[in-house]
Amino acid sequence: MNLLPTATSTDVEERQPRVAVLPIGSFEQHGQYLPLITDTAIACIVGQEIAGAYPVHLLPPITISCSHEHAAFPGTVSISARTLFAVIDDIRASLARSGVDKLVIINGHGGNYVLSNVVQEANVDGPTMSLFPLGPDWSRARESGGLVSDRHGDMHAGEIETSILLHAAPDLVRDGFADADHDSGDRSFLLVRGMSEYTKTGVIGFPSQATAEKGKAVLESLQSSFAQHLEALGEWT
Secondary structure, three states: OOOOOOOOHHHHHHHOOOEEEEEEOOEOOEOOOEOOOHHHHHHHHHHHHHHOOOOOEEOOOEOOOOOHHHOOOOOOEOOOHHHHHHHHHHHHHHHHHOOOOEEEEEEOOOOOOHHHHHHHHHOOOOOOEEEEOOHHHHHHHHHHHOOOOOOOOOOEOOHHHHHHHHHHOHHHOOOOHHHOOEOOOOOOOHHHHOHHHOOOOOOEEOHHHOOHHHHHHHHHHHHHHHHHHHHHOOOOO
16 A cells, blocks of 8 residues: 555645644554554554545655654664654644644654644644544544454554554555464553563554454544544634
């Protein structure tokens, strides 16, 4: 699948979008069966679902973000929270100069904690930015998809991520997920000790429960939930 938007400048001119959508992923380990680009791929897939249903300007993804907790695993690359904040701020300013003054960040990586602060700061003078999906969006999607696991237990490379890719990009999923379940239990010091303290394989979750059908239902739910974010920005009635 093509993870990048293919709209032309003429397409954007004809649509006159007022809201841009920016996928943010990561470049980090996802066990032996999902690629380093997993979070980026999922953010892009969600973005494409949204762009197919709403009049938004879909941007290409930021592909490297704050994955420091995965540093012990080969292949993972991170940038600082300061850098991520600055890049998003520059993108927002550029969009505003072109007449697009609302931005929704689609976050594919749970470790990007700084994004909440980016959104808080952007909205001081009025609603201009939203972060998607939020916890309730993910919870509704898990319920709609009939997922067996919960959000805490299925943190990384588990049922939900594998299901989304089995549906939308099955070529990215390698063999091995059916035997890779790992319950890490309590992770109180994840930010102190990193992922390697809680998993030897890089997996925290239950990928054996993943199906393409679940992934399809999850994406449909997220597409529906996005309307609430447009409404919060004053762009949907």
